[in-house]
Amino acid sequence: MKILIVITDYGSFNNFLAEISVALSLENEIHIICSRSNVINIVDKFDYTQYDLTFHFLDIPRTTSITKLIKSSFRIRKLVKEIKPNLVYAHFTTGIFPVILLRNKNVEYWGTFHGLGMNASTGLRKIMFSFVEMFSFIRLDKIFLINNKDFDLVKRFFSNKANKYQSCGVGCNIDKFDGNKFQESDKENIRKDLKLESKFIITYTGRFVEFKGFDLVFHSFAKLIKEYPNEFALLLVGGKDPIHITGLTLNEEGDLNNNKSIINIGYTSEVEKYLAISDVFLFPSKKEGLPVCIVESLAMGVPVITLDERGNSDIVKNNFNGYLIKSVSKSNDANEIVEKLKYLNEENHALKILSSNCMLDREIYSRSFFVQEQLSLINDFKKQNKLD
Structure with a gap:
């Protein structure tokens, strides 16, 4: 045929x-x-x-x-x-x-x-x-x-x-996106190479576009490190889309590029390597079908913070394998995201429970x-x- x-x-x-x-x-x-x-x-x-x-x-x-x-x-x-x-x-x-x-x-x-x-x-x-x-x-x-x-x-x-x-x-390929493939020594070496040994790592993967919440990621992180300048790092895995805006001003793009707490990995076939050292996956998108990047993160045991929108809410269960933020306004959404990140940084036990719950449904992500x-x-x- x-x-x-x-x-x-x-x-x-x-x-x-x-x-x-x-x-x-x-x-x-x-x-x-x-x-x-x-x-x-x-x-x-x-x-x-x-x-x-x-x-x-x-x-x-x-x-x-x-x-x-x-x-x-x-x-x-x-x-x-x-x-x-x-x-x-x-x-x-x-x-x-x-x-x-x-x-x-x-x-x-x-x-x-x-x-x-x-x-x-x-x-x-x-x-x-x-x-x-x-x-x-x-x-x-x-x-x-x-x-x-x-x-x-x-x-x-x-x-x-x-x-x-x-x-x-x-x-996603759950043989590839398998956190158990990475030993603690592997993770320590990846963190060391990126100079992130003591940081709480937040990761975003995908195109740097406004409708995927990229601007919200930046604004939330900027607010977070203003209050806690030495505790958090943001990994960006992906890149710009030539036909869609990032949602950032020129000054904000400059701040993003010059911020030492933000590391832009670019597009890579080794996304799992960076998810392996991530504490939280942040993907506050409003326009998704069923996002592969969230599926990959959950398969790796990385809890997800996202907006309570279609597609996202099909796979992220609030207070189970991540958090769903009810979108009100960009300012309010950023505040809610910051509060969740602060809480998970302070309450390691809660973070471990979310991570463990991600793994319970792992096979369905294949x-x-x-x-x-x-x-x-x-x-x-x-x-x-x-x-x-």
Whole structure:
């Protein structure tokens, strides 16, 4: 069977869909459409030339440019005609819309929304996302959602098409994200290399963008070290996104770069190394589907402080494996975050209980559940359509 997978960029493919694509390629001919950009810039997980994978690179805009979207849609339609897939499976709203805008006849179209824009936006952006996503829902044959809030919304209107992943989003590699692989001596050496031997370490991973709460991380930390200048450190693992703002002023960006208590690791394929020495993972995002970075942190036994928003609240249980902050305003949210961090720094017993609770659900975080679920869905499709 021929399957065409569409995702916005190569970096996202490599980070989220590498395992399922490789697994599918063992019995199917797999084609992938994505842009060449590496929004998440890490080393390739596999030597993709060793598998039955064919990449088709074209620009899939992550903007609202109608001209670029239409141009991308025409190019995708042309590729679909050439490839003649049995199934087109697109991911993310920005990948789904240009695929479905000019859909081809006699081809099955599936789409996974890793966080609906209409469910996490306001004003004009909410109107725009509502139009784009409702249009996509109508034209897709199957709709997949990865958190409860999004699923509850879509199933009210498209109950015959809406499906929710039973896996924990796309999960993570729990063999890699395993805190037990790091001995105390390993952790001491990592801390020593970073000159953080006696610090309480707070870690943020992901893109440095406002909608993921990056500005809130900075403001909370700045407030914290003003009161406790020598007790805390902030590890930043990731980098800027060229099309989204950080939410910081130029002066604040300067303060961030010059602050000796903030260490910017950049993008790395060794995220687990830095989570191993982390006391708390701070990710106050308002716009998530089901964040992989939180799944990775929990799998490592690192308690999470995040906002009580969809996706986050699907996996973080308040006072169990972390804290959910009810968002009121950025100023209030920062104060709440600071209070939680101060408490965990002072109450090591409470921190250990949260960490221990993270490990109780560790197996459900495995990406293998996502891969097996997807293989089952596609095998059912093959059987129903009597495809080889």
